[in-house]
Amino acid sequence: MKTLATATALILPLLAGPALAGKAFVSNERGNTVTVIDTDSWEVLAEFAAGNRPRGITLSPDGTRLYVCASDDNLVRVFDTETYEELPSLPSGPDPELFVLHPSGNPLFIANEDDNLVTVTDVETRTVLEEIPVGVEPEGMAISPDAAIVINTSETTNMAHFIDTETYEIVHNVLVDQRPRYAEYTGDGSKLYVSSEIGGTVSVIEIGEDGTGEIARKIGFEVAGVLPEWLQPVGVKVTQDGSRVFVALGPANRVAVIDGATDEVLDYLLVGQRVWQMAFTPDERYLITTNGNSNDVSVIDVAAEEVVRSIPVGQQPWGVAVTD
Amino acid sequence: MKRLAHALALGFAMLFGADMAAAVEVRAAVLRVDYPALAPISRFEARPDDLGFAGAALATEDNATTGSFLGHGFETATRAVPPEEAGAALEDLIAAGHAHIAIHARADDLLRLADAAGERALIYNVGARDTRLRDADCRANVLHVTPSAAMLADAVAQFAVWKRWPDWLLVHGSNPADLALADDYRRAAAKFGAEIVEERLFEDTGGARRTDTGHVLVQRQLPVFMQGAGDHDVVVAADASDVFAPYLPFHLWTPRPVLGSGGLRPASFHPAHEAWGATQFQRRFEAQAGRYVREADYDTWLALRVLGEAVTRTGTAGIAEVRDYVLSDAFELAAFKGVPVTVRAWNGQLRQPVLLHDGRITVSVSPQEGFLHQVSPLDTLGIDAPESACTAFAEE
Structure with a gap:
């Protein structure tokens, strides 16, 4: 019976497509692995080698390919999301940290932290299309829903750079607070959230007709009993309808829940230690957070705004991507 | 090719990102006074010829990259001189238009040079750790970037x-x-x-x-x-x-x-330090300098980054404007130590965490948990305002 169940489990995804078995892929920066979690049973399915210092992690739009920034290998490693077999790597430029994939699935825009560049890589021909000079220590990457603008944040220059995806030229810059880590658009592209880790704020940039914009307001954080210095915003995720914004607060071990209409903080959810990046399940029922110092991920029930479980993963989890 | 691309980007930045851009040319300098000295106990600590200057080179590149998006240019002159030539070197730098000067010198020479500069330059102390320089011997034109003893x-x-x-x-x-x-x-x-x-x-x-x-x-x-x-x-x-x-x-x-x-x-920085993004700093420094970072390099890098950040935010490199901004509550800067560094407005000392290392690893970082302060935990380190004998900053 058990054998049959296993066999069925093996066959079902092949028959029914990826819709039934959602998987979360977690990059473990120190462990040099990716942990795979079943998002129905929340069991760890596998852990596989993913190159040296895997950090940024994302999926092809069809969910079949997993892209991982192998920072110390100076390339993007590619894996089959069913078999976990490694596919040919992509050139990324030195020290890739975070990247964003064009909604069409190609190309990939990669932040090269050591070289003040954003590298644009064609994922089919596996060639570098362009190197775009940006500010010092590029990190956060986002793409507007209409795919016209790519955002890069530079951690030491403290800017959000707006890059035209046709010309690969910087068309606009916005100065934000110290050490911008992450950028995230709302689903309708009307707002851009940029987290500043050391500044302790999230800048809300309202986007105009031409795709650029200026800071409309800044979101600050305050938790009783936690030193203000520990409230360091890193990962940001916005629900597709824009009603809720979740901000990972690093060493404060909390995720802030923000009203997307007013940009006011509503609540703080206690998660694991040094919460870093986050990803929704595709149905947005759950938000998964990577907790770098407690070597686990927390699962947040998005509707209830509650942490419902934590799952041990590899050493120093950094990023997460989820298939449906 | 890369250089060309950068030049193009700079051009476009000036065309398109020019909302707040106004051309500013920032002329900074590093003046290092070299004293006769015996070899250190450990040859790991032998003094490199570019001590401090390598940190300045990285900071100038960092500042120039940021400045390229705003129309701000940065150049940094470097001078290494014996003590008897320090005064003349300072005059040369000021005469050549260098208004922001990081000085790596012993306490008495630092005071002598700062007093000679007067209001003609803002001095960034990157070498002298003597507590008295932040206390009774403080000077209004000196910012202390290096931590005090x-x-x-x-x-x-x-x-x-x-x-x-x-x-x-x-x-x-x-x-x-x-x-x-x-x-x-x-x-x-x-x-x-x-x-x-x-x-x-x-x-x-x-x-x-x-x-x-x-x-x-x-x-x-x-x-x-x-x-x-x-x-x-x-x-x-x-x-x-x-x-x-x-x-x-x-x-x-x-x-x-x-x-x-x-x-x-205790140290302001250490080449094995990796937390809070410091790995990136180490790699960028090592790629450029071909050696590990020293405290004097980090302190000098930080001094010029303080200047660069002030220019970025204020759009000017004027001595008074930079000093006012750096001493104000608006100033904060990321320095790979986990919290923003700021400046004590009452004596010009940069607030910063202090690393504790054993020569190989960062063992701990102070301030330690549980040491609290009404202004900032960083003010549990060093002379605090109520006990300070510094009056040069209070007269304003």
């Missing part, structure tokens, strides 16, 4: 107290700098409730240090010098002259941890 001593004291090692045996050298450092440790002990149960003076008699048989003599003589002490939890070494402290950890009579000038040492 008091901050370093407090960083060590907090760690010892956090570890519940309250009973210290203080060993200090005989040179004036050693005696001043011993005072910093006495003050730190009193401040955080530790007790110096005994003090010993290690006389600097000169002579060879790194002879072939050095360790043989050290191994026999140091334990004898350290024997017969009363009960103590740790040995705290105040050896600013680098004469004996590095030998202490394995040559005591009673086995105890050593803190201070040997064993667990």
Whole structure:
């Protein structure tokens, strides 16, 4: 019976497509692995080698390919999301940290932290299309829903750079607070959230007709009993309808829940230690957070705004991507 | 090709990102005074020719990259001179239009140069750690980027107290700098409730240090010098002259941890430090300089980044404007130490965490958990406003 169940489990995804078995892929920066979690049973399915210092992690739009920034290998490693077999790597430029994939699935825009560049890589021909000079220590990457603008944040220059995806030229810059880590658009592209880790704020940039914009307001954080210095915003995720914004607060071990209409903080959810990046399940029922110092991920029930479980993963989890 | 691309990007940045851009040319300088010195105890610590200058080069590149999006240009002149030529070098730099000058010099020379510069330059102290420069001997035109000896001593004291090692045996050298450092440790002990149960003076008699048989003599003589002490939890070494402290950890009579000038040492930065994005700083520095970073490099990098950040945010490089901004509540800067660094408006000292390392790894970072302050935990390190004898900043 058990054998049959296993066999069925093996066959079902092949028959029914990826819709039934959602998987979360977690990059473990120190462990040099990716942990795979079943998002129905929340069991760890596998852990596989993913190159040296895997950090940024994302999926092809069809969910079949997993892209991982192998920072110390100076390339993007590619894996089959069913078999976990490694596919040919992509050139990324030195020290890739975070990247964003064009909604069409190609190309990939990669932040090269050591070289003040954003590298644009064609994922089919596996060639570098362009190197775009940006500010010092590029990190956060986002793409507007209409795919016209790519955002890069530079951690030491403290800017959000707006890059035209046709010309690969910087068309606009916005100065934000110290050490911008992450950028995230709302689903309708009307707002851009940029987290500043050391500044302790999230800048809300309202986007105009031409795709650029200026800071409309800044979101600050305050938790009783936690030193203000520990409230360091890193990962940001916005629900597709824009009603809720979740901000990972690093060493404060909390995720802030923000009203997307007013940009006011509503609540703080206690998660694991040094919460870093986050990803929704595709149905947005759950938000998964990577907790770098407690070597686990927390699962947040998005509707209830509650942490419902934590799952041990590899050493120093950094990023997460989820298939449906 | 890359250079061309960068030039193009710069051009486009000026065309399109020019909302707040107005051309500013920032002329900074690093003036390093080199003193005759014996070789350090450890050849790992031999002084590189580009000490400090390598940090300045990275900062200038960082500032110029940011400036390329705003129309701000940065150049930094560097001078290394013997003490007797320092005054003339300062005049040359000021005459050539360098209004922001990082100085790596001993305390008395720093004061002499700062007083000579007056209102013609803003001085960034990146070398002299003497607490008195932030206290009674403070100057209105000097920002202290390097931490004071008091901050370093407090960083060590907090760690010892956090570890519940309250009973210290203080060993200090005989040179004036050693005696001043011993005072910093006495003050730190009193401040955080530790007790110096005994003090010993290690006389600097000169002579060879790194002879072939050095360790043989050290191994026999140091334990004898350290024997017969009363009960103590740790040995705290105040050896600013680098004469004996590095030998202490394995040559005591009673086995105890050593803190201070040997064993667990306080530092503004260390090449093994990786937390808070520091790995990126280390890699960028090493790629450019071809060696590991030294404290003087980091301090100089940070000084020029303070300037760069002020120019970025204010759009001017004027001495008064930069100074006002840096001393204001609006100023904060990321410095790879986990929290923003800011400046004490009452004495010009940069607030910053202090690393505690053993030569290989970052062991801890002060301020330690639980040491609280009404303004900032960083103000638990060093002389605080109520006890400060600095008046140069209060007259404004």
